[in-house]
Amino acid sequence: MVYDIKGKNALVTGGASGIGLWFVKELLKSGANKVFVLYLHTENAGDISKQLNIEYGRECTCFQKVDVSNATQLENAFKTCINWCEQLDIVINNAGVMNDGKWEMEIAININAVVRGTKLAFQYMGKDKGGKGGIVVNLSSILGLQPLAGCPIYVATKHALIGMDRSWGTPFHYNRTGIKVLTMCPGVTDTPLISEAHGLQGDDILGRECQRELDAMPTQSPAHVAQSMMAMITKGETGSVWICEGGQPIYEVEIPDRLTLKRKN
Ligand SMILES: NC(=O)c1ccc[n+]([C@@H]2O[C@H](COP(=O)([O-])OP(=O)(O)OC[C@H]3O[C@@H](n4cnc5c(N)ncnc54)[C@H](O)[C@@H]3O)[C@@H](O)[C@H]2O)c1
Numbered sequence: 001m002v003y004d005i006k007g008k009n010a011l012v013t014g015g016a017s018g019i020g021l022w023f024v025k026e027l028l029k030s031g032a033n034k035v036f037v038l039y040l041h042t043e044n045a046g047d048i049s050k051q052l053n054i055e056y057g058r059e060c061t062c063f064q065k066v067d068v069s070n071a072t073q074l075e076n077a078f079k080t081c082i083n084w085c086e087q088l089d090i091v092i093n094n095a096g097v098m099n100d101g102k103w104e105m106e107i108a109i110n111i112n113a114v115v116r117g118t119k120l121a122f123q124y125m126g127k128d129k130g131g132k133g134g135i136v137v138n139l140s141s142i143l144g145l146q147p148l149a150g151c152p153i154y155v156a157t158k159h160a161l162i163g164m165d166r167s168w169g170t171p172f173h174y175n176r177t178g179i180k181v182l183t184m185c186p187g188v189t190d191t192p193l194i195s196e197a198h199g200l201q202g203d204d205i206l207g208r209e210c211q212r213e214l215d216a217m218p219t220q221s222p223a224h225v226a227q228s229m230m231a232m233i234t235k236g237e238t239g240s241v242w243i244c245e246g247g248q249p250i251y252e253v254e255i256p257d258r259l260t261l262k263r264k265n
Contacts, residue, residue, distance in 0.1 A: 003135065003180075003234050006031030009085040011078070013068050013117060014095030016042035018191040019139070022226035023092055028056040030230050036081040036088075038066040038074075038095070068095045068113035069105070078120045089134040090233065091121040096139055096157075098193050101202035103153040110157035114138050118168060118181070126177035133178020135233055138165050140185045142217075142245055145253065150210025151201050158185075162241055166255070169239025180238035185253070186225045187245025188217045218246030 010027050014020040016039030024035050039045050049063040062084050066077045082088060093114040099106050118136055125134040143151075144158035162183055167173075169181035188194055198211035228250035232242045236252070244250040 003236075005090070005230065005233060007033050008089035008134075009034045009036070009087060010090035010092065011036045011038070011081050011088060011121075012092045012094055013038045013066075013113070015039060015092075016045040016048055016063060018193060019186065019189055019222040019225050020092075020094040021048065022222040023094060023229055024052065024061065026223075026226040026230050027090070028052065028060060032090070033060070034085040035061050036077075036084060037061055037063045038068060038077055039063055040065060040067055040095070068093075068117065069108040071116060074113060074116055075120065078124055082124055087132060088121070088124050089132070090137070091117060091125070091134070092137045092139070092229075093117040094139045096193070097200075098151055098154045098197050099200040100151045100153045100206065101200050103202075106153055107157055110154070111160050114161055115164065118164070122168075122173075122177055122179060125179055128176045131178075134180075136165075136168070136179055136181045137229065137233065138181070138183055140165075140183050140241070142185050142187045142243060144183070144185055145241075145243075148210065148213050150206050150208075150213050151197070162255075166239050166241065171238075174238045180236065182232060182236040182238070183241040184225075184229055184232060185241060185243045186220075187243070188214055188219045189222050189225050190219055191222055194219075220245065220247040 012023050015024045015037035045063045049061050052061045066073045096110050121136045125131040127133050138161045140161040141158040143155045144162045148155050165181045165183040198207040201207045201210050224247050228244040241253045242250050
């Protein structure tokens with residue numbers, strides 16, 4: 001069944017810059033009622049919020065400075081969001097880093113915070129908790145589906161999300177909660193995460209290899225990823241995993257059953 005974004009309220013983490021900011025804009029363009037934006041590093045977040053509120057209507061966004069890897073801050077942000085918009089319908093766990101040089105922090109942001117954000121979404125939106133159901137989208141990557149020699153731990157974090165989302169995305173959970181869980185796997189996208197990657201992998205050899213591997217892949221704009229995100233939210237079934245790469249139309253991935261995976265020597 002087609003999901004209508006019009007009139008829905010959303011929460012986006014890491015939404016004041018990069019791909020996340022484009023998600024916020026596309027949600028509003030698609031008729032979302034209110035978007036609650038969590039951000040950390042963006043200095044001009046206040047100006048961005050003002051501009052969006054002028055463009056899309058009074059108080060359609062609320063920006064809050066939150067470190068998603070801080071459990072208390074993230075939980076409080078969900079509470080503030082519910083007070084602000086009353087009902088939450090869409091959660092996009094977008095904040096992420098590609099920084100194998102600080103891998104504990106990377107895991108805390110890319111996995112722990114996404115686990116927490118997903119569980120909070122279930123708590124506030126689940127029909128079994130008195131909510132109305134909704135959509136959770138977690139940002140994995142094409143690197144959730146393939147190795148990259150230059151940043152193995154980032155790759156691990158993005159693989160982890162696919163396993164979690166496909167499990168939360170089973171009918172068992174959907175039938176209880178009314179929440180669809182979708183995974184978006186963008187290819188290389190033109191943001192600081194990519195342009196700064198070579199210096200953040202912990203040593204020069206890894207940094208150079210990471211850069212070489214990323215340079216060999218097709219790139220795309222964050223605007224394209226955001227438009228594709230709207231298409232995915234509209235038509236995606238729970239537990240589905242989608243690739244958006246090289247500016248091409250988004251497509252659903254079929255992950256083979258493990259029993260068909262035996263190598264034929
Ligand atoms: N750019 C790509 O090529 C690409 C490809 C596949 C997946 N992704 C994923 O897309 C998501 C967005 O990446 P991007 O390319 O826009 O990167 P980006 O670096 O431009 O933006 C990341 C955002 O996350 C925020 N963030 C980081 N740590 C945070 C924290 N602790 N608390 C709150 N916010 C925090 C940053 O402030 C920023 O707004 C990430 O999860 C990334 O892994 C990106």
